[in-house]
Amino acid sequence: TGSMGGGCPVHGDGGVRALLGRTNKDWWPDALDLHILTQGGRSPDPMGEDFDYCEAFNALDYDALKKDLHALMTDSQDWWPADYGHYGPFFIRMAWHAAGTYRTGDGRGGASSGQQRFAPLNSWPDNGNLDKARRLLWPIKQKYGKHISWADLFILTGNVAIESMGGPVFGFGGGRKDVYEPEQDVYWGSEEEWVDEGVETRIIPDEGKALENPLAAIQMGLIYVNPEGPGGNPHDAEGMARDMKETFPRMAMNDEETVALTAGGHAFGKCHGAVPPDQLSGSPESEALQHMGFGWATDAEQIEKGHITTSGLEGAWTPNPTQWGGDYFRLLFKYEYELVESPAGAKQWQPIDPDPEDMAPDARDPSKKVPTMMTTADMALKLDPDYRKISERFRDDQAALDDAFARAWFKLTHRDMGPKARYLGPDVPAEDLIWQDPVPAGRVASDTAVDIFKDKVLRSGLSVSELVKAAWASASTYRKSDHRGGANGAHIRFDAIRNWAVNDPEELGAVLARLDELRDDISMADAIVIAGSAAVEKAAKDAGFDIAVPVTTGRGDASEDQFDAESWEPMEPFADGFRNYLKTKASVKTEDLLIDRASLLGLSIPEMTVLVGGMRALGAVSKHAKHGNAIGVLTDRPGKLTNDFFVNLLDMGTKWEVVDDSGDEEFLGKDRKSGEEKWHATRTDLVFGSNSQLRAVAEVYAENGHEEKFVRDFVAAWTKVMDADRFDLS
Ligand code: HEB
Structure with a gap:
């Protein structure tokens, strides 16, 4: 198993492929280029940042919409007549193809953002004629406007179609917010032909x-x-x-x-x-x-x-x-x-x-x-x-088929929505399903309890690096593609997750055991995050900055029987550039895997950059067999939240050379004059000096006067990752 989000263990004969494979630009070089209008962070979303889809959906006349959809099923249009006078089957195929692109490997694909409207999916041979299905829905989309997204409408229409033909339906959760551009972060393959042009089969x-x-x-x-x-x-x-x-x-x-x-x-x-x-x-x-x-x-x-x-x-x-x-x-x-x-x-x-x-x-x-x-x-x-x-x-057992189909259809169409807290509407099933990664509601810890715990943690003998690594290991399992993972639930304490090689399992096990002893009635999930934040505060203070790292408690602890170990397997990262970890060389460049992971965490370029630099300074890197704990830690005072990583990385006094036999994965930084060995680094480190765009951001963090900005930006990005899965809050 494994994944792109978590690396690509499958690689050809040394061939390196582009992270995104073949893109829309490759397929349709002549397509209108709207790209230049989204430069500089300008959003293509006409609804604007203030638009709250939850609120709009909750104000939807859901029953009226369903009634209209029922009527649509048999309202045959001359320009695309309904087979057998009923559009139901056609709409089921539309919904299935919307959801069916989901893949567990990186959690991408799926129905949750209405991507079937855009290239390449709108033009995939397998999606043939679904353009007509979507267009049949337009009058209804138009009528209900902001109250129903295309993404929700595709799935709800599939449900109504099944219902209207006497089929079993388990439920519907709304909440899929539309986007207004093709997703560009999904790798669909490198082949240069479609299936109908005779492209080879992949197995x-x-x-x-x-x-x-x-x-x-x-x-x-x-x-x-x-x-x-x-x-x-x-x-x-x-x-x-x-x-x-x-x-x-x-x-x-x-x-x-x-x-x-x-x-x-x-x-x-x-x-x-x-x-x-x-x-x-x-x-x-x-x-x-x-x-x-x-x-x-x-x-x-x-x-x-x-x-x-x-x-x-x-x-x-x-x-x-x-x-x-x-x-x-x-x-x-x-x-x-x-x-x-x-x-x-x-x-x-x-x-x-x-x-x-x-x-x-x-x-x-x-x-x-x-x-x-x-x-x-x-x-x-x-x-x-x-x-x-x-x-x-x-x-021989129709009732068994009814139940299995209804449940599998519900899973198919909701798998990428993440926790149930994200579902909206009157048809959300009461039953908890194991694949939803259910987590019991947590309790908000008092400020005093948090302070007492922080104090105990900092006097426990656990190091900044250990605490930061533990919190990161827990929270960074999150991926925005299917909203799974994250610190809530404290899944990290289950053997199946803790033992991922990226986590330095032995060290992590000891840290978690100690935190468990110290936490009183704070949940384990909260304790891990609070401890990490306490460590970041200490590291900032030791660097001369008194800054609070905010923690929002209220996370719950999942029980063993709420944990679907098998479904977590593909979430194991084969690389995590933030901890400078690489399990096996992949079919994409190692630095691509950092970008991919940052994308799954929903990070911007500056957020990714400041996190990498900060975590290196804190010594929060995975243990490399060959180099002890030091690889990528470009500072002689690890554990302090300084911008040393960037300062030293960009220092012209250092000359970098590739380490023999490392497969171009490791580098040695030597004093340009004396030749003395100074630092060990990976591709993921050096890319912040070699890539012009990342270098420009690294320079900002290395500049005089930006030491405090560095600390503040790090804390903001850190907090974002810790809270990435807190759908229970909004
Ligand atoms: Fe299906 C249709 C295949 C699965 C549902 N499909 C169809 C077709 C084909 C197929 C070929 C035809 C199209 C046209 O139009 O031409 N599928 C298939 C395959 C698979 C499938 C191969 C795998 C095995 N499906 C599926 C699923 C579902 C479905 C899973 C759901 C659930 N389909 C469907 C429908 C239809 C189809 C409903 C019909 C449509 C119309 O009628 O239009």
């Missing part, structure tokens, strides 16, 4: 090719697997199941959830492959202006007749494509299936000699009957022995 065991972390899709431009089989080969059932078992867990789904979701989803709707794909125009992002953001165009007459191609496969899975029920499994097991080709040339499976009542209605003319179908991915639910067991159970 080829014979060639030793594995799916690179944190990617969760099998080919560029797909949400998960190729419906036609691995690399388009319909005969490789084993490989199909392998691909599903590799990709779905990266969406946090186990086998049972995978089966329930796929079968439950395909109880509804149909595939579209009625015309050869070469009759379609380009994707939304590349299409001519007058198409107004639509892609994959065919002419109106074809659309009217239902001659539509999306995936290229053609047909429905069941005889009742707008009705929830057990027909999917019934048909899957009742019939033998033979390989056929759709009119668009895609390979799919068709029941042999179906009974007339097991035929599907034509999407435009219910009096006409057409054969049902299965994709190669669907066939895996019968052919793979693990999946088959689950499928047979669901076939």
